[in-house]
Amino acid sequence: MGRGVLLTSNLPQLQNLIKRDPIAYREEFLQQWNHYNSIRQIFKINPDEQAVHYRELVSFISQVATCYPRETAEFPSQIASLLSESYGVLAPDTRKSLVQNLVLLRNKDVITSIDLLKSLFPLLPRTSSSTLRSYIRKTILSDIRVANIRSQNHKLNRAVQAMLFGMVERGMSGEVVGDKGKLRAVDGPTNEREGSNTEEAMWAVVLTKELWRKKVWNDVKTVSIVAQGCFHPVTKVQSASLHFFLGSEDDDPESEEEEGVDVRSLHHKREINKKTRSADNKLRKQLKVAKKKRHNKTPSTPNFSAIQLLNDPQTFGEKLYDMLNTYDKRFSLDHKILIMQLLSRVMGSHKLCVLGFYTYIVKYLFYRQLRVPSVLVALAQSVHDLTPPDAVTPVIRKLSQEFVHPGVGSEVIAAGINAIREVSRRQPWAMEEDLLGDLIEYRKSKDKAVTSAARGLLKLYREVNPNMLKRRERGKEASMGIANGSAPLPYGHSAEAAIDIEGLSLLEDHLQKLREEDGVDLGDDDDEAMWQGWDVESDEGSDSDSEEWMNVNDDDDNDLAISDSEDEGKDPKDRASQAAEEEVSSVPRLSTLATTKILTPADFALLHDLRMKAAMKDVETTGGSKAKRKLAALEFAQKSHTTDQQTQDDFISENDILGPRKKAKADYAERMASIQKGREGREKFGSKKGKQNKAQPSSSTNREKARNKPIMMMLGSLAVKGKKKQSLREKQQKLRAHIDKAKKSHH
Incomplete structure (x- = not known):
């Protein structure tokens, strides 16, 4: 009898007992499993009936599913099918409970990440609750990020990228409407399926951008998903994809309302609507959010690495131009400028001719x-x-x-x-x-x-x-x-190809000096040590388990000794003397280090340091402007990466076009901020007569006392009696003095 009460009324206690001894309580679990199956059939017909009890049973089975894997093999698929088929008619609490239990099954390794993501992706565009939508979004991002922490999970990444690409691809057959007709966009899409495809594509682009920003994905397939979104028929998806390449983070469904706060519109609504305390509080919160967003907004920088990873940039640029030219009447000016900016950056980066x-x-x-x-x-x-x-x-x-x-x-x-x-x-x-x-x-x-x-x-x-x-x-x-006869290169001609790495002879001398001091040769082991600590990108498509280095015995060295160098058979002393003779005969010295040694990232870092020291020495000895400019260029290159320098050369800003301008007149907020800044560290403004603003307060003045004197006492004073005896001329003079004083105080 006690166990019967336990089975029907105390599922948490039964759950605890099952986790301790699954075999002993197998019969009790099967009773609850049969009870769940019967309620599930009723719930599919009428979701409102016994919803609370159904949620309790689902949570219970999710907790103990690892104890009975054979009996609960179909349980995850039942939850996933219920979410996909009946999501629109389920109660909000039931939706949240089913999603949370599905995530719990993934955390217990009952289902794989791919199964979980296949169930969660379709729910994003269908979820009306911002809390549940945010939970689903964070779950998807964290699951993919955790799977790629130690190494790239290529199987999961390929599956998820295929799903995201399909979400974008499903809506590509629609007609481009444009964003000039803002009023037509309020009516929404023509049918529910079209709206679902639009939201699907939008969420696919947003999730891909987020995974790129968190540096979980940084490959060509990721860029291809967003590149496909640039040609989506819905301008909202287009705009989100264009902003990805332009380096800004706009058009996010989660932050769209906060980003788009119109301060002037809020004040206008407050003036014409009914004045209530709740409306004042709401206005205050919205203005606070708008101020915080405006303060934290960072200037956008072009996503240079994503533009470089574009597959077939010439076709991409031509499609952008065709879309811009074809729908010129339908797109708004802001959207057309977005397309122009991306097209121009792709043309400049890849040197395209559109x-x-x-x-x-x-x-x-x-x-x-x-x-x-x-x-x-x-x-x-x-x-x-x-x-x-x-x-x-x-x-x-x-x-x-x-x-x-x-x-x-x-x-x-x-x-x-x-x-x-x-x-x-x-x-x-x-x-x-x-x-x-x-x-x-x-x-x-x-x-x-x-x-x-x-x-x-x-x-x-x-x-x-x-x-x-x-x-x-x-x-x-x-x-x-x-x-002297120097002339610019004609169009289409390029400078001579590089025949040497600048400063490589300095590195060669430095390594030779180390060999002489230590008396050892820097071999392959030292090269391996110099590669440690430097990130080396691996091919995404390669399989580390199937591809390994082939072991070569030392006896086979003679078979592999293949070289096209004419000096291979000479004695090292003969080669050194020949190199010295060549150095004397030709003024510019060409180093052969790059042909005899694979340069590691540490070698290039050391090469840069040696060039810096040589440039400093030239500045100290000669002091010429050319040496100073070379040193400044090396110092700047040390602070900024090569990609950043290339980005600076290729991309310009509006300030480069507008040039230096006169300082614009400050608005009210800027003037008040300047005033408050000038008052910092200053005593409080105001008169110090009497008790006001004094560290040692004193008695009030006669003028203050007269201001508070009763009227009946003032009627007998000479000042009041004298007013009655004033002439018209005296009254006019006093009035004129009062008006002049008021004008001065007003200005």
């Missing part, structure tokens, strides 16, 4: 065009040294006609010349000689921004092609270079 883009962008090159600095940035970034000059020359001519003439303001002229300079820096042959002479004359302007822009253009052509300048404008160094 010539139709220059014809398309010409219609936006007008100084009254909204967001024209962003358009000019996109134009400049799309040009590179392989862009045909014939395609860029009309664009430069259009810029000069619209932005650089006496009929516009100085800021417009400066922006136009800066844009022309950035385009010409990437393709100098697109400039016309007569136009260049006219633009350089603006260096005599009285405006600082215009003068700076024109001088920058003049300095650029003194370096890249001084032949296009007049003799008096070339400068000393450019004139000397022309006299």
